[in-house]
Amino acid sequence: MEPEGEQGGDPQPYPRPRTLPQGKERPSPGEEREGPVEGRETRLRVVLRVRPLTCTETRRGDQQVVHSLGDGAVHVSAARHDATFGFSAVFDAGASQESVFEGSGMRQLVELAIDGFSCTVFAFGQTGSGKTYTLMGPLAQSSTHPASPALLGLMQRSFTCLLEQSRSRGSDLALSASYLEIYNEQIRDLLSPGPACALPLRWSKTRGFYVENQLSVEFESLEAIVSLLLQGSQRRRTSAHALNRHSSRSHALLTIHVRSRAAGACPGKQGTLCFVDLAGSERVKETGSSGELSVEANSINRSLLALGHCISLLAKPRGRRTHIPYRDSKLTRLLARSLGGSGITLMVACISPSSRCLSETLSTLHYASRARRVTTRPLANRVSQTGNPSEPLFSPSGTPLTHPFIHRPSQVSREKLLQTLEQEIHALQLENLSLRQQLCLPRVPVRGTEVAGNPPKAWAGSGDGHGPAGQLPPEGTPAWPSLYGLLRDFVVENEQMRYRRLVWDP
Numbered sequence: 158m159e160p161e162g163e164q165g166g167d168p169q170p171y172p173r174p175r176t177l178p179q180g181k182e183r184p185s186p187g188e189e190r191e192g193p194v195e196g197r198e199t200r201l202r203v204v205l206r207v208r209p210l211t212c213t214e215t216r217r218g219d220q221q222v223v224h225s226l227g228d229g230a231v232h233v234s235a236a237r238h239d240a241t242f243g244f245s246a247v248f249d250a251g252a253s254q255e256s257v258f259e260g261s262g263m264r265q266l267v268e269l270a271i272d273g274f275s276c277t278v279f280a281f282g283q284t285g286s287g288k289t290y291t292l293m294g295p296l297a298q299s300s301t302h303p304a305s306p307a308l309l310g311l312m313q314r315s316f317t318c319l320l321e322q323s324r325s326r327g328s329d330l331a332l333s334a335s336y337l338e339i340y341n342e343q344i345r346d347l348l349s350p351g352p353a354c355a356l357p358l359r360w361s362k363t364r365g366f367y368v369e370n371q372l373s374v375e376f377e378s379l380e381a382i383v384s385l386l387l388q389g390s391q392r393r394r395t396s397a398h399a400l401n402r403h404s405s406r407s408h409a410l411l412t413i414h415v416r417s418r419a420a421g422a423c424p425g426k427q428g429t430l431c432f433v434d435l436a437g438s439e440r441v442k443e444t445g446s447s448g449e450l451s452v453e454a455n456s457i458n459r460s461l462l463a464l465g466h467c468i469s470l471l472a473k474p475r476g477r478r479t480h481i482p483y484r485d486s487k488l489t490r491l492l493a494r495s496l497g498g499s500g501i502t503l504m505v506a507c508i509s510p511s512s513r514c515l516s517e518t519l520s521t522l523h524y525a526s527r528a529r530r531v532t533t534r535p536l537a538n539r540v541s542q543t544g545n546p547s548e549p550l551f552s553p554s555g556t557p558l559t560h561p562f563i564h565r566p567s568q569v570s571r572e573k574l575l576q577t578l579e580q581e582i583h584a585l586q587l588e589n590l591s592l593r594q595q596l597c598l599p600r601v602p603v604r605g606t607e608v609a610g611n612p613p614k615a616w617a618g619s620g621d622g623h624g625p626a627g628q629l630p631p632e633g634t635p636a637w638p639s640l641y642g643l644l645r646d647f648v649v650e651n652e653q654m655r656y657r658r659l660v661w662d663p
């Protein structure tokens with residue numbers, strides 16, 4: 158039987174993205190085979206971890222329905238279910254924390270963050286499937302009872318690797334950390350002392366979505382960053398339910414900012430390494446959640462649904478993609494760059510092998526297989542002498558406007574970005590039309606002149622005043638403000654209608 162995802166493990170997890178030589182826009186076929194070039198499409202790397210059966214599951218006599226076949230393939234066999242899935246790597250119940258670190262490509266991800274890339278690793282899966290364990294090791298860990306070194310998770314191993322690299326480079330790296338959680342759709346700073354308060358999530362052309370007033374704490378040693386991690390994790394919302402005695406009730410994002418100073422002709426770099434511990438999906442009936450727990454579960458499931466929806470749309474070939482609704486949840490806003498932008502992303506799908514978890518396990522496996530088709534275009538953040546790039550990098554709907562030439566603005570880059578904007582406007586326009594019909598709202602009159610400045614030719618001559626794009630505006634046309642204004646209007650309209658639909662039909 159053919160596996161659902163792509164078969165086979167990757168021998169070399171992340172071939173280092175290379176920067177195109179000046180003046181060269183296409184790599185030769187030989188170069189392409191060596192690995193992704195900076196700015197070229199790179200697939201998300203998805204690995205699978207199957208945790209061992211817990212004592213409760215063994216005592217209950219649960220059957221083991223997940224079996225690793227080797228070479229990145231896993232087989233699920235149960236009554237009426239028989240399926241094989243392929244991933245970049247599969248770690249079965251016997252896999253050590255170290256083998257997960259080495260085999261997942263985490264070490265390479267750390268190196269890429271040092272090279273200025275925005276790297277993200279996120280763990281997802283049903284509640285109690287081992288996400289927190291994979292990222293942080295056993296929860297019993299504390300400063301007074303440190304976990305055995307063999308049990309340390311991806312986070313602590315990455316910190317060690319980062320600090321070793323920093324020392325070997327003569328400490329020219331400046332490291333800092335920020336840590337936040339999304340709890341019931343509110344963002345809270347886990348490093349900020351005092352009572353938890355909600356932080357605003359903003360959007361800017363150059364930064365995309367970002368959290369305002371988030372604390373960033375500098376560190377130089379392993380002890381310092383581990384202590385920040387523990388402080389933050391103790392503030393994170395956890396509760397006990399039928400499937401997990403320490404269930405995380407929020408999505409947590411720990412971001413390590415890595416800055417290297419410019420040296421001679423080499424520009425400085427600003428990379429990030431973000432660890433995302435998603436709260437687990439759960440069926441309220443199985444976890445026995447009620448009251449506050451069930452409100453939390455609804456919020457978790459809703460944001461995971463939004464994430465799944467974005468992933469499904471992103472998994473389509475670029476030409477067939479519609480508008481990606483990053484704005485549907487705070488989680489998808491914050492992950493926009495990692496999923497559809499210029500980042501490099503590793504997903505660790507976690508599952509239980511128990512027959513009782515079969516339907517959630519299959520759902521995670523399908524979700525993870527789909528994610529393997531998502532691509533990003535890795536770009537290193539170089540610190541230019543003038544500061545931020547002058548061109549907008551994110552559209553108002555949150556879509557990262559990445560392209561291979563962002564650091565060398567040219568006519569090609571301008572055209573590519575305009576095309577992306579135009580495609581997005583067109584997709585939004587269609588979605589808004591359908592939302593209007595669903596809400597029984599009248600069609601809006603033509604709004605071709607609503608935007609300040611001359612509408613670009615492509616829009617002015619398109620019949621209804623809004624597109625789709627026929628041709629690019631000629632050089633010198635004030636296309637950015639017009640397209641941006643138009644897109645912003647469509648996004649606002651889209652959000653208002655989505656909200657209305659939610660209120661009317663939750």
Ligand SMILES: Nc1ncnc2c1ncn2[C@@H]1O[C@H](COP(=O)(O)OP(=O)(O)OP(=O)(O)O)[C@@H](O)[C@H]1O
Pocket residue numbers: 207208209211282283284285286287288289290291295296401403404405406435436437438507
């Ligand atoms: N690979 C593993 N080896 C041994 N024990 C594990 C492993 N993975 C998970 N566990 C144990 O299973 C339990 C649940 O794991 P964990 O809390 O990491 O799940 P989770 O997916 O983060 O759950 P939630 O979404 O509810 O927070 C914990 O007691 C943990 O120690």
